[in-house]
Structures are given as C-alpha cells and as structure tokens.
Amino acid sequence: MSAPARETMRRGWCPGTLRPMPTGDGLLVRLHPPRNALTPDQLAHVAELARRHGNGQIEVSGRGNLQLRGIREEAHPALVDDLLAAGLVDEAAGDGPNRLTLTSPLAGRAADELLDAAVLAETVERVGRDVTGLPAKFSIVVDGGGALALDGFTADLRLRAVTAEEVAFGLPDELWFGPVARGDSPALVARLLNGFVAVSGQSSGQVRRMRDLKPDERNSLAVSCGLAPMATPPARSKPAPVGLIAEQDNRVAVLAGLPFGRSDAAGLRRFGELAREVGTHEIRVLPWRGLAFCGLSAYAAAPLRETLRNEGLIVEADDPRLAVSACAGAPACARGEVPALADAAVLSEAMAALLADGLGLHVSGCAKSCARPGSADLTLVGRDGRYDVILAGRAGDAAMAHLSSQELVRRLEPGQDIRARLEAARH
Numbered sequence: 001m002s003a004p005a006r007e008t009m010r011r012g013w014c015p016g017t018l019r020p021m022p023t024g025d026g027l028l029v030r031l032h033p034p035r036n037a038l039t040p041d042q043l044a045h046v047a048e049l050a051r052r053h054g055n056g057q058i059e060v061s062g063r064g065n066l067q068l069r070g071i072r073e074e075a076h077p078a079l080v081d082d083l084l085a086a087g088l089v090d091e092a093a094g095d096g097p098n099r100l101t102l103t104s105p106l107a108g109r110a111a112d113e114l115l116d117a118a119v120l121a122e123t124v125e126r127v128g129r130d131v132t133g134l135p136a137k138f139s140i141v142v143d144g145g146g147a148l149a150l151d152g153f154t155a156d157l158r159l160r161a162v163t164a165e166e167v168a169f170g171l172p173d174e175l176w177f178g179p180v181a182r183g184d185s186p187a188l189v190a191r192l193l194n195g196f197v198a199v200s201g202q203s204s205g206q207v208r209r210m211r212d213l214k215p216d217e218r219n220s221l222a223v224s225c226g227l228a229p230m231a232t233p234p235a236r237s238k239p240a241p242v243g244l245i246a247e248q249d250n251r252v253a254v255l256a257g258l259p260f261g262r263s264d265a266a267g268l269r270r271f272g273e274l275a276r277e278v279g280t281h282e283i284r285v286l287p288w289r290g291l292a293f294c295g296l297s298a299y300a301a302a303p304l305r306e307t308l309r310n311e312g313l314i315v316e317a318d319d320p321r322l323a324v325s326a327c328a329g330a331p332a333c334a335r336g337e338v339p340a341l342a343d344a345a346v347l348s349e350a351m352a353a354l355l356a357d358g359l360g361l362h363v364s365g366c367a368k369s370c371a372r373p374g375s376a377d378l379t380l381v382g383r384d385g386r387y388d389v390i391l392a393g394r395a396g397d398a399a400m401a402h403l404s405s406q407e408l409v410r411r412l413e414p415g416q417d418i419r420a421r422l423e424a425a426r427h
C-alpha cells in the first residue's frame, strides 16, 4: 500500500466508515453503530467483515466507536455496502462531525437515569446536524443524570439531567446554566451552537472548540442565548468501568473491558455467541473500551461475568490494565516508532502494583498520541525505537529520559529512580 497521503496524516483527522484512514496495515475504518448498540448477530457480523475485508483486528475507541484495522483498499466499497445493508453505519453527509453526541453507555436502560438520555441525544443530534459550520470534532455529552456518567470526557457542551423534567447546560471549566425544561433543551442547543459558529467565524480561525473561548466569552454566549447561570450540579464518584450494573425492570448489564481496547475477529465472534446463549439482545460499546451485555436476569449475569473473565476480558474494576492506554504502534501503524501494544503488555505487568494504586500509564507509538490526548502519570512516547519518558504530562511535554522498553522495565523495579518518582508523586 502506498504511503498515507499528507491530508490523512493530519493530527486529529477523524476517520469514518466512508472516509477511512490509511495506516501501516491498511485502512482504518471507524464504525459508530447507531446508539452504540449492536445485537449479538451484528457483533458476529462485524467480526466476520473485519476478517473478510481486513486483518481481523478490531479496536474500541475512547469515544465508543469500533475500529476495523487492516482493511484492504479494494475491499473498502464492499465493506461499506455490507455495513449499510446491516444497518451499522451512522454517518452524516457533508463536512460536519461524524457524530455530535456521546451518551452514557447505558442511556435509556440504566435504573438510576433521571430521564432517557438516548431519546434526548437523538433529538439533540438532529438539531445539531442542521447547524452549518460546526467544527468536525465538536462534541456534546448527553447525560441522563445516573451514576454511569461521562464526567471525565472532554466535551464542548454537556446536557445533564438534574430532575426527570429539567436539564442543566455545562460549558468547559464547570460553567453551568439552566436548568431548562427538557422539551426546550433541543432548541436552546441549536441557539447555542449557531451562536458558537457565529463567534468562531469572527475569530479568524482561532476558535475551533468551545474551550477556545475565554470563560467570560462562554458566559456571554450562553446568556445571549437565554440561559441563566446556575450552581455546579453535585459531583459524582467515578463510575466502576466494569462489573454488574442495575438496569430498569430488574434487568442487569455486565460491563467488561477489552484489554487495551482490542480484540480480534475470533474473539468478537465468540462474544456474540456468548451473548446469544445467555439471551442478551443488545450489546453496547463502552467509551472506556469495552462492551456491555445488556438486559440480563440477575441469574444469568453472574455466570456470564465469569465466562467473560475466562475469555480474557476485564471484569474487575481494580484490574491494572484498565489504567493503561495504548495505541497499536508498530508494525500495525505506519507512524509507529515502537511496538506500543506489545510493550504495554509487558509494562502493565511490571507496573501492576502502581497501576492498581491508581496510577495512569499511556504508551504511544508516536507523538500523535491517538490513544490518549490528555496527560497521564506516566506517558511514554515512541521515538526512534525508544520511548520519551514523561512524568505527569502528555505527549509533547518535556521528557526526563529517552529509554528502550527493557531499560524502562528495569528502572520501574522497586528502588529504581522512575518507580521512586512515581511513588513519590502518588503520596
């Protein structure tokens, strides 16, 4: 395959199903199933398509998308036809965002949701699509107010249910407005987005996201749209990313993490079979790189959790691998300067105690930092076959050392300098 075109190597370029991104192992095709939901048969079908048209490697992205890797260029049209026929493509025409809204993974199902966030998100998505000029990565989190929230996810706008009938509007830096009646919220979203486009249009390209506005400019924008400032809604604890979660009607969902957010076609097919066997009709893709098997009886949920554990999925909230972000790296990605995924497996073992203690590790194949744009306690960025070692920072920050993976493992042993600095920063 020819080298990726300059246009598609641009940092932040967002591959969709219809506009795939060339990588080292072929095309990367991003799939956003409608409502982030698949039936067991659809999951098995995606696995089969990944195998038939690509190298069978499948990732779950940090926004709850499925990414099929190694798709052959000549096979892409057939793959798109197959996905369209299966109702698995959620793409909008034009140059706008692939999808504006991100909802909590069990939206419309969670027992503690104050209102149906899935229904609200569909309405917000529709009105948002009518706003021309929104940047491609503009995002709106729609939050039903339950515990399984997306508070740690970056967003240009948050809609958070505060009662069954009222929604608060949140802008970056905890600027909150409202509450407004939920029936009025789509029109207010449209007004706010149109206002943002107008302001960004006057900025000569300097304002691309809501956070690019100064806090007083964000405040003025919201007030000019008819929103009134309000106190920050109560903070919530970070939700357990895996385990059993109560749904409505005494149903239960089993949430399981894919190690480093990855599986292969055989694994995905197997998860579809397991779901079918226990009577799950819906599988949600989790934005923290896993799958939720929904609608189970309590009787069926516990055994399924054990089966998933035996299949290699993460089902315990204190599993150290949940604290690791890693991209494909070399050789799967053309830009990879180190084998990030293989090294992440070794490093997560070497750092198991630190990770279980809450430390975050990011292993990136290159400076593009696809797996985690934000900072981590330890960020490792591939460069010339070694890693730039960054403590409490992100790719691009000053590195304290440039080390091979073997040297890194050695300096993460008890009593060695990098481990000591990480431990000191934790306490």
Ligand code: SF4
Pocket: 327, 328, 329, 330, 333, 334, 335, 336, 337, 340, 364, 365, 366, 367, 368, 369, 370, 371
């Ligand atoms: S960060 Fe990883 S996946 Fe992204 S371009 Fe670099 S090597 Fe590839």
